[in-house]
Amino acid sequence: MKVYLDDERPTPEGWFRVYTVDETIALLETRQITHLSLDNDLGDGYEEGWAVAAWIEEAVYNDPTFPIPVIIIHSANPVRAASMRQTIESINRIRRQQEGE
Numbered sequence: 001m002k003v004y005l006d007d008e009r010p011t012p013e014g015w016f017r018v019y020t021v022d023e024t025i026a027l028l029e030t031r032q033i034t035h036l037s038l039d040n041d042l043g044d045g046y047e048e049g050w051a052v053a054a055w056i057e058e059a060v061y062n063d064p065t066f067p068i069p070v071i072i073i074h075s076a077n078p079v080r081a082a083s084m085r086q087t088i089e090s091i092n093r094i095r096r097q098q099e100g101e
Contacts, residue, residue, distance in 0.1 A: 002035040003027055005049055006074070007042045021047040025055050033069045038084060040075035050080050053087040060091050064098040 004015040
C-alpha cells in the first residue's frame with residue numbers, strides 16, 4: 001500500500017490519502033505500507049508529519065522485524081523536511097546495525 005499524508009495537495013494516482021498522523025500510524029501498524037509520502041504542516045491544531053518519521057524510528061529500534069517503507073518527504077517546510085530526512089537516515093542506520101553491518 002502506498003500512503004500519502006497531506007492536508008491540501010491532490011493525492012497522486014495509486015496512493016491512499018490520509019490527513020493525520022494518527023491515521024498514518026494506524027496504517028503503519030498493519031505492516032502493509034510499502035511507500036509513504038509525508039508532508040509536515042498538516043494544518044492548525046494537528047500534529048505535524050515529522051511525528052510519523054519519529055514513530056517509525058522508534059518502531060524500528062524496538063522491533064528489528066518492523067518493515068520500513070520507502071519514505072518520501074514532500075513537505076515545503078525546509079527545516080522540518082531536513083529534520084525528517086535525518087530521521088530517515090537514522091532509521092536506516094538502526095536497521096543496518098540490527099542486521100550486523
